[in-house]
Amino acid sequence: MATDSAARDKLRLIRSANIGPVTYFQLIARFGSAAAALEAIPNLAARGGGRAPQIASLSDVEAEMRAVERLGARYLFVGEGLYPPLLAELDTAPPALIVRGRLDLLDRPTIAIVGARNASAAACRFARGLAHDLTGEGVLVVSGLARGIDTAAHQGSVDAGTVGVIASGIDIAFPPENAELQDRIARDGVLIAEQPPGREPLARHFPSRNRIIAGMALGTVVIEAAPKSGSLITARLANEAGREVMAVPGSPLDPRAQGCNALIREGATLVQNAADVLEAIRPMSSQVRAPVDRWRAGPVDVEADDAARRAITDLLGHTPVAVDELVRQSGAHPAVVATVLLELELAGRVTRHAGGRVSE
Template identity: 70%
Template sequence: MADRDATRLRLIRTGGIGPVTYRQLVARFGSAEAALEMLPTLARRGGGAPPRLAEAGAVAREMAATQRLGARYLFLDDPDYPPLLAELDTAPPALIVRGDLSLTRAMTVAIVGARNASAAACRFARTLGHDLAAEGVTIVSGLARGIDTAAHVGALPRTIGVIASGVDVVFPPENAALQEQVAADGLLIAEQPPGTQPLARHFPSRNRIIAGLALGTVVVEAAPRSGSLITARLATEAGREVMAVPGSPLDPRAQGCNLLIREGATLIQTAADVLEQLRPIDPRSVLTPAPAYGNPPPAADASDADRTRITGLLGPVPVGVDELIRQSHAAPAILQTVLLELELAGRLERHAGGRVSLTF
C-alpha cells in the first residue's frame, strides 16, 4: 500500500498534472504507475515535451515529513475521502489531514468573510458557529483572520480548518494556537505538501475545498472583490447553497454580502435560518458517497484528424468543453483524449467553469 501511495503521489506532484488530468489518466490507464509510463507518449502526441516527473526521492521525503507531523494522506478513492468534496471535478487527488475525519460526514456549513471584519461581524460569526455546532453541524472555514477565526472559535471542536499552506505552516502567525487546537480537537486539511508557504495562487485552490466540503456557504462580511466571494461563486458552481448576512450600505465590508443577496443568495440572520435552508436536503447525500460525476474515461486513442480538428477550434480565449464537442462533432471521450494530450504537452490551460484555452 505504501508503494501504491508513493506512486499516486508521484503522479500528483508531477508538473502539469492537475485534478482533472489525474482523474483522466487513472481512468484511462487503470493505475498511477501505468499513467506515469505513458506520459511521454501522450505529450508527444500533443506536440510538446513530456512533463518532468516528480522524483521518487522527493516524494519519499514528503511522505516521511507528513508522518512525522502526525498527519496522513487521504486519496480520492479512499473510503474516508469527504463525499461532498469528491463530487467536484476539481476535487484534490490527495489531501493531507490531521484530526477527526468523521466531521466531514455530518451536515457541514462553510462560514467565510472579511479578514478586516468589524467587531459586530466577528461576534455574529462566532455565535453562528457556536449555535450551528450545538445542532450537530460541522463548521468549515479557512483559519484566516477575522470571520474565519471567529467561526472556528465559536464552533470548536466541531470545526474543519482548510489552509493554503503545508500542515506545518501557520498563517497568520497569531493563529498558531488555534490551528493546533483545530488539528487536535477538530480536523485540519491541507492540499499542499509540508513546508509549503501560503502563496497567493494557493488561496483560490483552498477556497474550492472549503466550498466543496459544505452543503452551504454563509458569507458574513465581504468586499465586492474578495476571496469570500470567490468561495461563494465556487459553491454556486458546485450546486451548493449560498447564504449571506446583510449589512449597512455605508460599510464597504458589507457590499459583497448585499450584492450576493441582490443576486439571489438567501438572507441569513440566525442559525435557524441556515438550518431551515439546508435541512430539506436529503441527508443521504452527506452520509453516503455520491457517484463519481467526473469526466468519462478517455477513448483508447484519437486519430490525427481528430487532433487537427479539435486543436484548430482552440485559441487563447477560453471556450467551454461542451462547445468544443458541438463544433468538432467528436465523441466526448475523443475530445477529452486530445485535451489531455495537449495539456501534458504544456499547450493547454484549464479555466474555471470547464473552459480550456491554448497557451502560446
C-alpha cells in the same frame, strides 16, 4: 489508506508537472491506475506535440511521506472512505489531502462560514455565535483560518467541531498570529492542506483552498465581503457545485456589506441565525447522494486521429473556451476532445481554467 506502493504512485502522479485534478482523474479513468498512467505520460505528451512533463521522483515522494508522518498527519486519497464525500463530487476535487485531527468529525453535515479579513467587531461576534450555535446542532463548521470572519468562525466552533483548510503545507501557520488556533484545530478539530509540507502559501493557492471549503459543505454562509473578494469566489464555487449560498445582510453604507447584499439580491438565502441556516440546508442534507466512482473506472481505450487533433487545436486560443463548445464546434466525440486536451495539457500547450474552460 491505499497501500504504500499505490500511494507512492498516486503522489508521483499528483506532484508531477502539468497534472492538475481534472488531468489526474482522466489519466486514472483511462489507464486504470496511477502506475499505468505514469508509464503512459511520455507517449501522450509526444502526441500533444511537446516534451513529457517532469515526473515527480520516487525519492521526493517518499521524503514527503516521511515528513507527513513525522508531523502526525496522514493522507486521504479521493475514493477512500474517510475522504469528505461532498468534496469528492467535484470534478476538481483534490486527489489527495493531508490531514491532522479528529477524522470522525468529517461524517457530520458541514457548513462553510467565510467573510472579510478586515471584518467589523459586530460581524466577528455574529460569526462566533453562529458557528457556536451550528455546532450545538451537530453541524461541522469549515473555514479558511484567515483573519477576521474565518478566525471568528473557528473560535466559535473549535470546542465542538471545526475544520480549518489552509493554503500552505500543514506545518506552516498563516497568518502567523493564528498559529495557536491552528494547532488547537489540528488537535481538537480537523486541519486540512492540499499543499505538501514546507510549502509557503502563495496567492494562487488561495482559490484552490476556497474550492475545498465550498466543496466540503452543504452550504456556504458569507458574513461581510467586499466586491471581488475571496469570500465571493468561495460563494461562486459553492453555487457552481450546486450547494446552498447564504449571506448575512449589512448596512448599504458599509463597503464590507456590499458583497453580501449583492449575493442576496442575486438569490442567495438571507440568514440571521443558525435556524435559518439549518432550514436552508435541510432539503440537501436529506438527499441520498450517489457514490462517485470516476477514480475506480477501469481502463478505457479512446484514441484521436490527426484530423481530430487539428480540428480541436485550431479552435483553441488565448481566450478561455468551454470544453462543451469545443465538442460542439469540432463535431468530435466528447471522449475524443477529452483525449486531445489531455495530450495537449501534458505537453504544456493547454491551460485549464475554472468553470471547465481551457486556453492555449
